[in-house]
Amino acid sequence: YREEKYAEIYEINMLRCIFCGLCEEACPKEAIYLTKSKKIVNSGYEREDFIYGKDKLVMPLEMAIKNTQTNTVN
Numbered sequence: 001y002r003e004e005k006y007a008e009i010y011e012i013n014m015l016r017c018i019f020c021g022l023c024e025e026a027c028p029k030e031a032i033y034l035t036k037s038k039k040i041v042n043s044g045y046e047r048e049d050f051i052y053g054k055d056k057l058v059m060p061l062e063m064a065i066k067n068t069q070t071n072t073v074n
Contacts, residue, residue, distance in 0.1 A: 014050040035067065
């Protein structure tokens with residue numbers, strides 16, 4: 001008998017991220033992926049702005065489908 005365990009709180013601290021892609025490998029649902037975005041993002045000045053919880057990480061399904069279609073074309 002093996003019980004699956006999930007994190008109670010899921011957060012990504014972008015101040016510690018080195019964009020290595022290990023989170024992509026570890027994700028059991030293949031929900032995390034890095035993109036080659038050429039969009040410039042605004043800088044942030046507060047630490048809390050760089051900690052992404054589930055509320056900031058989840059995107060609408062239509063946007064995710066559009067994102068994967070543009071990534072496979074390039």
